[in-house]
Amino acid sequence: MIAHARELAPHECCGMLAGKDGRVTHHYKIKNVVATKEEGVKALFDEAKITTLEQMTSEERADIAFWMDTKDMFAAQKDMRANSVELLASYHSHPISPARPSPTDIKALALYPDICHIIISLQDPKAPAANAFRIANGTATPVPYHIL
Amino acid sequence: MVKVRIPTPLRTLTGGKSEVEAPASDIQALIESLNGQFPGLKDRVCDDKGEIRRFVNIYLNEEDIRFLKGKHTPVKDGDEVSIVPAIAGGCEQGA
Numbered sequence: 311m312i313a314h315a316r317e318l319a320p321h322e323c324c325g326m327l328a329g330k331d332g333r334v335t336h337h338y339k340i341k342n343v344v345a346t347k348e349e350g351v352k353a354l355f356d357e358a359k360i361t362t363l364e365q366m367t368s369e370e371r372a373d374i375a376f377w378m379d380t381k382d383m384f385a386a387q388k389d390m391r392a393n394s395v396e397l398l399a400s401y402h403s404h405p406i407s408p409a410r411p412s413p414t415d416i417k418a419l420a421l422y423p424d425i426c427h428i429i430i431s432l433q434d435p436k437a438p439a440a441n442a443f444r445i446a447n448g449t450a451t452p453v454p455y456h457i458l
Numbered sequence: 459m460v461k462v463r464i465p466t467p468l469r470t471l472t473g474g475k476s477e478v479e480a481p482a483s484d485i486q487a488l489i490e491s492l493n494g495q496f497p498g499l500k501d502r503v504c505d506d507k508g509e510i511r512r513f514v515n516i517y518l519n520e521e522d523i524r525f526l527k528g529k530h531t532p533v534k535d536g537d538e539v540s541i542v543p544a545i546a547g548g549c550e551q552g553a
Contacts (some may be wrong), residue, residue, distance in 0.1 A: 324545065331503045373548040380542055397466050400545050414548025421513055421543040422467045
């Protein structure tokens with residue numbers, strides 16, 4: 311995930327982790343359509359998301375720094391079903407800010423209150439940080455994790 | 459009957475089921491039918507005006523319904539509908 315964050319910097323990267331019983335076995339990198347759009351790579355940009363982004367107010371849009379490509383999400387979820395694993399966590403990076411959810415994260419990620427949300431910070435490029443949270447009802451609660 | 463894939467965040471409403479079935483002629487009717495079986499589901503998918511929420515994507519047989527007829531997209535027996543809430547977020551302003 312840290313490598314993915316470095317690869318996409320200065321844009322935010324995003325992805326999904328899946329597994330069973332709280333143990334991650336599958337990692338899916340998901341395209342960040344916001345990053346793609348900013349770079350003007352229209353061919354890679356899912357048109358459904360252009361529509362969606364254009365429906366948002368400019369204030370709402372200005373705060374959105376990552377938006378997972380739904381086609382990639384769809385493909386990841388299909389793979390999860392085929393491997394009998396379930397979505398355990400989302401992750402995204404904060405290239406220049408700390409490893410804690412932003413107000414926009416807390417608003418938008420509340421759609422998934424039952425999974426963990428991991429934030430990778432590259433604020434200190436030599437010492438990337440990662441923290442996991444559960445986000446529900448307008449608050450983010452840190453969740454411990456272990457690397458096996 | 460239309461088969462509907464329920465995303466993880468909505469499974470608390472479906473008793474943990476990841477797939478459910480409902481009779482319907484279009485997406486709007488499908489949402490109403492699902493809400494009859496699983497009260498509260500419509501509120502998670504639609505806003506106060508009954509429009510599909512901006513952060514929620516609905517796919518009919520892998521096609522985004524925004525490219526079909528939106529909530530008026532017809533469905534038939536054997537179709538597969540997936541509800542996929544967006545995963546999105548933002549940067550910390552001024553951080």
